[in-house]
Structures are given as structure tokens and as C-alpha cells.
């Protein structure tokens with residue numbers, strides 16, 4: 001590690017501290033590191049728009065996926081970080097770099113809309129919606145509403161769910177009839193659109209999808225299936241499926257984190273008490289599964305012989321989900337303490353890469369099934385949710401979602 005690129009690190013062991021005490025000492029140095037890395041990363045993204053999803057060596061810019069590729073769900077983790085940086089520092093540089101990408105975001109949903117999938121929510125909540133909330137510029141509102149319209153076009157009325165992957169006209173593929181737990185995080189774009197323009201159809205698609213997820217992907221014990229398959233023609237429920245966890249019946253930690261946060265955000269918009277209760281149950285189960293290491297294994301139901309690799313990104317997302325839950329249920333002391341333990345741990349040298357020349361922040365994210373090429377990688381989504389969690393600690397306020 002080069003000395004001249006080092007940023008000062010938090011001192012001492014976080015495990016020795018009372019997790020319910022006031023602000024964690026790890027927060028400010030970790031946030032300063034986020035700002036520093038974001039300063040470099042956002043310029044590189046604006047110079048050459050791409051997805052930058054993940055990297056074993058932390059160099060996201062070598063990731064071979066273009067901005068307009070159908071599988072790109074990650075570009076906005078960089079813009080989201082830049083907008084958090086701008087909100088916090090007021091430095092115009094961050095906003096200018098993010099604004100350079102506006103024509104690309106516009107083109108993606110006006111001219112490349114057939115090559116998009118359900119993660120338009122991730123992409124446009126952390127770009128156009130966030131920019132509109134921060135600047136009030138109507139062009140961003142227009143692009144965000146267009147993205148919401150394209151996303152709502154993925155709603156399958158027969159089965160009452162948002163189709164996750166693949167072009168909508170492709171009916172003969174494995175992806176037809178498939179919905180996944182991650183999609184809960186795409187619902188805020190739809191709720192926001194209804195609130196903006198008064199058209200209930202976006203909100204109806206969101207609540208129906210959340211209800212379907214509740215019925216088919218959330219288990220009674222507070223764990224989740226990754227995916228669920230419907231007959232694409234009739235909408236008949238066929239059964240659970242898995243693409244990301246260890247197995248169909250396992251409990252993929254990142255999926256659980258998406259669901260905790262997604263249901264908490266849905267409650268914030270729809271005020272349906274079932275969403276709040278679901279998020280709480282999922283969060284309690286998640287926390288009950290943590291061991292002394294504080295960071296979840298990538299799947300909570302691994303066979304004993306499997307190495308329980310940790311997924312730092314699942315922890316970062318879960319912290320944000322719990323922070324959102326605590327806005328609605330501030331008395332949940334156990335969840336608050338667990339979130340602070342996770343956050344402190346993520347800010348330790350084991351997880352946080354203090355080398356400012358490395359684009360990646362958080363080590364040890366598990367991509368895909370945890371056994372393939374994305375083992376112990378840096379993931380742009382983990383970095384974003386870490387920065388969001390830190391921001392919430394510094395200045396509690398509304399997230400971009």
C-alpha cells in the first residue's frame with residue numbers, strides 16, 4: 001500500500017465499545033475516505049460511462065460491462081455516492097461530474113428501453129430522482145418518470161409481479177415468469193412517480209408486487225427465497241427458485257437485506273402495517289443469525305462443511321434497512337445495537353480499504369453464488385450502502401429512495 005495515498009484510520013477496536021453509545025468514532029474517518037475515493041471514481045465514470053459492478057482487486061473500471069448493457073444495475077452506486085458527497089460537502093465538482101452523465105441516463109430509457117430490466121429502480125432512484133430531489137431540475141424529474149413508466153411496463157398482471165430479467169418480449173427463456181427478492185429495492189421509483197404525477201398505476205404496481213413478494217418469497221420464519229417462478233402465460237404460481245443464494249431452501253443474506261430495506265421503504269410510502277411488520281421480522285431474523293464476527297455469512301443456511309465467507313455488502317445494506325426501520329420504530333434497541341456493531345465492523349481495517357488509490361472501499365463482498373469468480377471482491381453496491389449508512393449517522397435525514 002502506498003503511504004502517500006493512505007487516509008488516517010480509526011483507532012482502537014470497535015468491539016470493546018458500547019454499541020449503543022453516541023456517534024461511532026469510526027464514522028468520520030470512514031466518511032472522509034468515501035469522499036476521497038468518490039472524487040476520483042465519479043470523474044472516471046463520467047469520462048467513460050459503464051457499470052463498474054465489482055472487482056476482486058478493487059478496480060471497478062476494468063469491469064467489462066457497458067452503461068447500456070441490459071445487465072447494468074450498478075452505475076448509479078457511483079452517482080449516488082457523488083450526490084451524498086455533494087450534499088455533505090457542497091463541493092460543486094461532485095454535482096458537475098454527475099450532471100455530465102445526464103444524456104446517457106436519458107438515452108437509456110428513451111432509446112434503449114428494450115434493453116433494460118427491473119433494476120431501473122436502483123439506476124434511476126440514485127440518479128434522476130436523487131438529482132431532482134437535490135436540485136429541483138425538471139429534466140431529471142422527466143427522465144425519472146420515464147424510467148418509472150418503463151419499469152411499470154414490466155408488471156405482469158397475470159401473476160401480479162415485476163418481471164426481473166430479460167427483454168419483456170422474450171417469452172421462451174428461463175427469465176420469463178421470474179421475480180426476485182432484490183426487486184423490493186426497485187419499488188421506491190414507482191411510489192415516487194405516483195406521488196409526483198398523481199397517477200396511481202405506478203403505486204398499484206408497487207403494492208401488488210410487494211404483496212406478491214410477501215406471499216411467495218418471504219417465509220414464515222423471517223427468511224427469504226431468492227426467486228419465484230410463475231407460468232408466464234397464465235400467472236399460475238409454480239414455486240421458489242434460486243440464482244444467488246446457496247440453494248432454493250437456503251437464506252441468502254444479501255437477499256434478506258434487500259427485503260429488509262425494501263419493505264421498510266415501501267412502508268414509508270404506502271403505510272401498510274404489513275410491510276413494517278415484515279421488515280421487522282426479516283431484520284430480527286437477520287440479526288439473530290449474526291455471530292461474534294458481526295458481518296453475515298453470505299448465506300445463513302450453508303452446510304456445516306462450507307466456509308462461511310462473509311458478505312460485507314449484505315451488512316452495509318442491512319444497516320441502511322435497519323436505519324430506515326428505526327425511523328418508524330425508534331424503540332427497537334436490539335436492532336439499533338446490531339446495526340451499529342455491523343457498521344463499526346465494516347469500518348475496521350479488515351473490511352475498509354484505506355488505500356485511496358484503490359477505487360474500491362469495502363473488501364469481502366460475495367458476488368453470485370459465493371463460490372465463483374466473485375469471491376471476496378469489492379462491490380460498488382456495498383460501497384454505496386456503506387456511505388449511505390455513514391451519512392445517516394452523520395446527518396439523519398431522508399434517503400434518496
Ligand code: GLY
Pocket residue numbers: 182244254368
Ligand atoms: N442483483 C442484486 C444482487 O446481486 O444483490
